[in-house]
Amino acid sequence: MNVPIQYYIYLGFIVFSVGIVGVLTRRNVIGILMSIELMLNGSNLVLVSFSRIHGDTLGIIFVIFTITITVAEVAIGLALVIQAFRLKMTVNADEVNLLKG
């Protein structure tokens, strides 16, 4: 018999929580962006396994849209990072504090 589908949901949740720890812990802005990618990856896994449980194509369409929006978001996020880097010459998240009052 094949693998119980709950294991895929557990795995997606573990990857998501590893991404959360990465977002909270990293000091480099590009490292934070990579951890956000990991969170989205985990949630995609959970969505696909739920789509397999219910036999509905809706979850897969959702994942297609999420992947495409993530690509656009990463492109704009990296453009922002490079622009902030030109301004401040650092990619440390602690030192980008130009709005600090």
Next chain:
Amino acid sequence: MLEGILFWVFSMGLMLSSLGVIISKNLFRSAVYLVFSLTFTSLLFLLLKVEFLAFLQILLYAGGVAVLLVFAIMVTRVIVGKDIWQQSRGLGWGILFGLIFVGIGFGFFKASSHLNFSYPKNPHGVKEIGEVLFTRFFLPFEILSLLIVAGIIGALLISRKD
């Protein structure tokens, strides 16, 4: 039986790669670990018999997003002129929070462990995805293309030198 072995191999690879993303001190190694974890997720999608998503993940994520990240790492590395090594302060507190989070989540899972899910018959071929995408979700599809164009224009405008 083969599916069981493959599932454990891919899931171990995915967990180790994702831990490598957040723990590694070198930024390039984090990017390579991210490519590995995206590829292992794509292989898990193949095990779940959604082949379209597996190929889409390799094409867009591992071949697009990861390459963009490596470009950004190289751009912010060359200008400064020395290697930017990553420091993770507070890693102990982060790992403690992560363990508590996973514990709470698994408590939720244990409460619903009496449910017995079985795999249904598989309607997830490309034909069914295309039918649903172009009839029921046609409007979000077109709005998505508008969003991609807006993203392109926005990224160009943000990174102009003036």
